[in-house]
Amino acid sequence: MAWNWKKMNAAKKGLIRRGAVALVAYEVLWAGSFLWVDRAKVEGTILWVPAALTTLPVLGLIWIMARYLGEEVDEFHRLLVVRCLLWGTAAVMTSVCFHGLLQLLGWKGNWPAAVELALFFVAALAAKLTYRVQNRVPADADGLVGREGTR
């Protein structure tokens, strides 16, 4: 099924609109925080302020998802979103668990920053695409149902 804005229900449109706003806010806040820390040479506890600021849009995204789950009337779509969320969380947890064990077992290194966040979104997106392909309905499915119905 092609991506069609007109055929989308209000809940999904809201999710996409709010999600886009959150992503833009994240980019703006990240760039702003980066510039602020770089130019003003922020140190110590004040560093927590830009760190918390860049976290707000990510929390916003989770809130947007929660709101979508509350608004979505199609149970199948709700289940798909929760499954994608589970895959994202699973990817983060696997990375965290693997990293933690390596450290416990004597490894001295560290994951690069933002690896987990990237993993979350990549896994969630990959799950979404996989489910879309897996549950694809043939273009002529409506016609088949119609023919069988009249039989």
Added chain:
Amino acid sequence: MSFCGFSTPASKRYQQRVLVTVLIYLVVVLAAAWTVKHTHVHGWVLYAIAVMPALPVLAMLGVMGVYLQEEKDEYLRLVTMRSLLAGSAVLLAILMVNDFLRSFSGSAALPPFTSWVLFFVTFGVAQAVQTVRDRVRDDA
């Protein structure tokens, strides 16, 4: 009455499966630690051993996915979804703040398993809070 007051067949199966995966996790972690301590492995074998305990963690989330599919009670499904969202929000927030501080101040990474524990604690707390909040009196 079972854990958190949920006693549907799906939640019972969920609790049994979680218990099994937790036991497997404990066995695998102890076996991995024992192997590394006594055989002094390094290189790719160390990486392979570190992957092993992550598998039951993945299975635990898989069990949650199966539960969400099997559970017929929409309210219980909603409680689990909300708890999952709360756990994910805390997990991502902690990781984001830590990543930012690591990037700009060179502060140390979180101790091993902090985020993992935080996720499950938040999940449990969110579930308990919702259960208490939505409790119906006996005479209602």
